[in-house]
Amino acid sequence: MVEITKAAAKNPPFPKNYSNEFLVLDKGEGVYLYDVDGKKYLDFGSGIAVNALGYGLKGPAEIAAKQMMKVTHVSNLYTTEPTLELAYKLTTAGNFAAVHFGNSGSEANEAAIKYARLYAKRTKGEGHHKILSFNNAFHGRTLGALACTPTEKYQEPFGPLMEGTLSIPFNDTAALEKTLDESFAAVFVEPVQGEGGLEVISPDFAEKLNELCKKFDILLVADEVQTGMGRTGEFFASAGLGLTPDIITLAKPLAGGLPLSATLIPDRVNKLIKLGEHGTTFGGGPVTCAVACYMVDAIFHPVFLTKVKAKGEFLKSELEKLASEYSFLGKVKGTGLMQGVEVIGQDAEVLSGKIIKTGRDKGLLILRSGKSTLRILPPLVIEESEILEGISILKKVFKELKG
Numbered sequence: 001m002v003e004i005t006k007a008a009a010k011n012p013p014f015p016k017n018y019s020n021e022f023l024v025l026d027k028g029e030g031v032y033l034y035d036v037d038g039k040k041y042l043d044f045g046s047g048i049a050v051n052a053l054g055y056g057l058k059g060p061a062e063i064a065a066k067q068m069m070k071v072t073h074v075s076n077l078y079t080t081e082p083t084l085e086l087a088y089k090l091t092t093a094g095n096f097a098a099v100h101f102g103n104s105g106s107e108a109n110e111a112a113i114k115y116a117r118l119y120a121k122r123t124k125g126e127g128h129h130k131i132l133s134f135n136n137a138f139h140g141r142t143l144g145a146l147a148c149t150p151t152e153k154y155q156e157p158f159g160p161l162m163e164g165t166l167s168i169p170f171n172d173t174a175a176l177e178k179t180l181d182e183s184f185a186a187v188f189v190e191p192v193q194g195e196g197g198l199e200v201i202s203p204d205f206a207e208k209l210n211e212l213c214k215k216f217d218i219l220l221v222a223d224e225v226q227t228g229m230g231r232t233g234e235f236f237a238s239a240g241l242g243l244t245p246d247i248i249t250l251a252k253p254l255a256g257g258l259p260l261s262a263t264l265i266p267d268r269v270n271k272l273i274k275l276g277e278h279g280t281t282f283g284g285g286p287v288t289c290a291v292a293c294y295m296v297d298a299i300f301h302p303v304f305l306t307k308v309k310a311k312g313e314f315l316k317s318e319l320e321k322l323a324s325e326y327s328f329l330g331k332v333k334g335t336g337l338m339q340g341v342e343v344i345g346q347d348a349e350v351l352s353g354k355i356i357k358t359g360r361d362k363g364l365l366i367l368r369s370g371k372s373t374l375r376i377l378p379p380l381v382i383e384e385s386e387i388l389e390g391i392s393i394l395k396k397v398f399k400e401l402k403g
């Protein structure tokens with residue numbers, strides 16, 4: 001037995017793609033996390049956009065435990081009631097014919113790439129497999145999804161990548177018109193770029209995307225891994241931002257912190273797929289699906305979603321106040337409870353890192369997006385008083401760093 005002391009979190013046996021020093025967390029309650037020393041942290045990141053209903057919920061824990069006592073896994077030759085129930089809930093939340101369950105955001109997008117290629121090949125023939133994504137997009141780290149994630153740092157060590165992918169600037173309608181033709185199988189778009197600086201899709205760009213994808217029979221894939229499930233105050237963010245996707249992918253908050261993803265597909269795609277052409281071992285297991293049913297019921301409710309919108313407005317206005325007070329803060333971007341504040345100036349990247357680190361020391365967990373945008377996505381159940389508590393910690397951080 002290895003004894004886990006605090007020293008164990010320094011240079012632990014994790015690959016070097018992770019940090020070499022870790023904060024060791026022990027438990028959570030509401031919007032707060034506690035480390036192994038009992039120190040309390042306000043979580044302005046929901047893990048990374050995962051814990052939509054916060055921490056320590058008894059309901060999902062009891063559902064998971066009860067389901068584990070009944071059955072934890074069945075092969076995909078069979079199904080279970082929770083899996084069926086979730087499939088009906090999600091497909092009817094939009095206009096979808098079917099849902100493929102997986103285990104992560106990358107896997108959900110990987111399935112969307114495969115279904116889009118299959119659809120293009122069977123409707124338009126060979127040579128129509130190209131995939132467009134946008135600069136600063138993030139669609140995952142598996143090789144197909146990575147090919148659609150055009151950031152040098154993520155792609156460079158692993159090439160050659162999947163052929164036929166291309167990226168152009170986000171929200172650039174002219175570039176879109178110049179690029180798209182029927183040789184494309186799919187366009188992948190995040191309604192709000194979660195990792196790429198919290199840029200929100202513009203109404204004109206959304207409209208042009210809808211129009212051109214329809215014109216060339218290209219599948220429009222909304223990657224809602226981060227924006228979906230109420231984060232923006234809509235169950236699907238695309239619905240509130242003028243996008244009409246053919247496919248939606250979901251993951252992070254879907255099963256309340258357990259690994260589950262969904263790729264929602266329309267009838268015209270589903271009817272071309274043949275038995276055995278895609279599949280998974282763990283995706284859509286009864287435990288994750290039972291918990292996800294609880295999550296969907298809690299979130300997909302007009303009262304809940306209206307509250308998220310109101311709290312999002314409150315958070316935005318507080319961040320705008322901050323931005324007007326501090327010269328090193330720039331634009332506030334985002335929508336709903338998915339907000340970002342740009343750190344600007346010559347040392348913006350270094351300063352944003354220091355803000356995150358000092359915030360952590362003072363009991364506030366925040367994330368970064370892009371090079372220097374502070375990303376704030378608290379659990380959707382956060383109260384206004386807790387938002388103010390986080391803002392007040394940020395002010396203390398700024399005072400310490402900038403006087």
Ligand code: PMP
Binds near residue numbers: 104141190223
């Ligand atoms: N798509 C988006 C929009 C994401 O934000 C992420 C994760 N940051 C992914 C895909 C990949 O998800 P995962 O890490 O679960 O594979």
